[in-house]
Amino acid sequence: MFQEYFPIWDTLRADQQARLLHALSFRTVRKGTVLHGGSADCTGLLLVKAGQLRAYILSDEGREITIYRLFDRDVCLFSASCILRSIQFDVTIEAEKDTALWVIPPDVYHDIMAESASVANYTNELMASRFSEVMWLMEQVMWKRLDQRVAAFLLEEAAIEGTGQLKLTHEAIANHLGTHREVITRMLRYFQSEGIVKLSRGMVTILDQTKLERLRA
Amino acid sequence: MFQEYFPIWDTLRADQQARLLHALSFRTVRKGTVLHGGSADCTGLLLVKAGQLRAYILSDEGREITIYRLFDRDVCLFSASCILRSIQFDVTIEAEKDTALWVIPPDVYHDIMAESASVANYTNELMASRFSEVMWLMEQVMWKRLDQRVAAFLLEEAAIEGTGQLKLTHEAIANHLGTHREVITRMLRYFQSEGIVKLSRGMVTILDQTKLERLRA
Numbered sequence: 001m002f003q004e005y006f007p008i009w010d011t012l013r014a015d016q017q018a019r020l021l022h023a024l025s026f027r028t029v030r031k032g033t034v035l036h037g038g039s040a041d042c043t044g045l046l047l048v049k050a051g052q053l054r055a056y057i058l059s060d061e062g063r064e065i066t067i068y069r070l071f072d073r074d075v076c077l078f079s080a081s082c083i084l085r086s087i088q089f090d091v092t093i094e095a096e097k098d099t100a101l102w103v104i105p106p107d108v109y110h111d112i113m114a115e116s117a118s119v120a121n122y123t124n125e126l127m128a129s130r131f132s133e134v135m136w137l138m139e140q141v142m143w144k145r146l147d148q149r150v151a152a153f154l155l156e157e158a159a160i161e162g163t164g165q166l167k168l169t170h171e172a173i174a175n176h177l178g179t180h181r182e183v184i185t186r187m188l189r190y191f192q193s194e195g196i197v198k199l200s201r202g203m204v205t206i207l208d209q210t211k212l213e214r215l216r217a
Numbered sequence: 218m219f220q221e222y223f224p225i226w227d228t229l230r231a232d233q234q235a236r237l238l239h240a241l242s243f244r245t246v247r248k249g250t251v252l253h254g255g256s257a258d259c260t261g262l263l264l265v266k267a268g269q270l271r272a273y274i275l276s277d278e279g280r281e282i283t284i285y286r287l288f289d290r291d292v293c294l295f296s297a298s299c300i301l302r303s304i305q306f307d308v309t310i311e312a313e314k315d316t317a318l319w320v321i322p323p324d325v326y327h328d329i330m331a332e333s334a335s336v337a338n339y340t341n342e343l344m345a346s347r348f349s350e351v352m353w354l355m356e357q358v359m360w361k362r363l364d365q366r367v368a369a370f371l372l373e374e375a376a377i378e379g380t381g382q383l384k385l386t387h388e389a390i391a392n393h394l395g396t397h398r399e400v401i402t403r404m405l406r407y408f409q410s411e412g413i414v415k416l417s418r419g420m421v422t423i424l425d426q427t428k429l430e431r432l433r434a
Contacts, residue, residue, distance in 0.1 A: 057352070057355070065355075065359055067352075086343075086345035086346035086348075089348075089349050089356075113341075114338060117330075117337050119334075120334050120337030120338045120340075120341060121330065123337075123341055124330075124337060124344065125302070125303045126303075127344050127345065127348065128301040128302075128303035129305075131303075131304065131344065131347075131351070132303060132304060132305035134348070134351055134352065135274070135284075135305075135306035135351065136305075137355070138274070138284075138351065138354070139274065139276070139306075141359065142274075142280075142395045
């Protein structure tokens with residue numbers, strides 16, 4: 001039920017609740033589906049019921065870098081960038097796993113936000129939380145070496161998946177971190193030579209988590 | 218008058234206006250003053266009457282990178298990060314020029330924002346606008362070469378100052394762009410050898426704006 005997943009449901013007036021429910025749609029998408037992309041697009045707010053989404057930006061040459069990920073109960077605001085005129089950047093949202101989600105049309109959300117301090121403040125918290133993730137990423141990109149960032153990414157993946165056996169191509173890791181596949185391959189081979197990971201086709205297995213954590217720090 | 222500088226003044230109720238005016242303080246600070254720094258600090262919202270502020274982040278080793286700048290009529294939200302619990306990063310705010318500004322205490326702003334959809338939505342637009350600047354910076358840092366970033370910075374400075382004679386040390390440029398002084402010195406010397414700038418003590422003079430613009434693109 002949408003009501004249970006939308007954290008400020010109880011703060012809405014009955015007519016606002018009705019408008020939201022009426023406008024809402026539910027979707028299930030396969031891993032790999034691009035849910036939102038480019039600036040022309042204003043898909044709406046995405047509320048994840050179950051699954052995993054990835055938000056990334058693209059360079060002119062097609063390089064990618066992941067700016068945040070969304071899990072169960074997370075809301076994606078930047079797929080509805082038209083609701084705030086000051087948003088002047090484009091993100092692409094892709095399903096990283098099979099995902100079930102609700103889509104809230106941007107115009108309906110915008111109208112309710114304009115009249116409800118509660119919805120506007122909730123939106124503020126959403127944005128502040130993504131902002132914090134992007135600032136974290138900025139610090140990583142600016143001050144950390146790539147080996148530290150690869151270590152942090154492998155540890156994050158292991159935490160998400162609950163296993164040290166990670167189904168990840170070198171290309172996928174490069175696309176998360178905004179670098180080239182060749183650079184990741186070189187780094188992973190170095191990690192392997194240090195006994196930190198074992199590489200096999202489409203798979204990275206963590207052998208020494210402690211070393212990886214020391215590297216990340 | 219604060220009323221003329223605060224864009225949503227007219228949307229406030231009389232009691233909210235009175236609370237704001239009562240809590241407000243006016244300050245003038247010298248160039249170089251640090252107005253806000255670190256996480257313990259929650260200075261309040263800063264509304265610039267006249268002057269120029271710089272927001273930057275710091276690495277553990279003391280390197281800096283400018284994340285945005287504030288000019289007349291701009292409002293700094295992240296000096297009041299305590300008003301939003303999802304803000305999990307620290308910025309330092311420094312006066313880049315002598316600056317006159319109002320400080321709105323965070324608790325008063327927070328209370329008015331909680332009851333006013335107008336103030337909450339205004340805050341959303343403020344944050345979205347800073348978010349866009351940070352995303353622009355992220356793209357620069359990720360996809361642009363340093364020569365392009367130095368070119369863009371010199372052109373931005375020339376636009377702000379209204380002159381191609383820029384009083385800027387190499388250290389200051391490095392602190393804006395998040396790199397080391399030596400790296401900037403090398404780059405500027407290369408620019409000089411190409412006839413793009415002329416270097417003298419504490420000064421960079423733009424000789425060929427067209428070349429600089431071509432480099433930035």
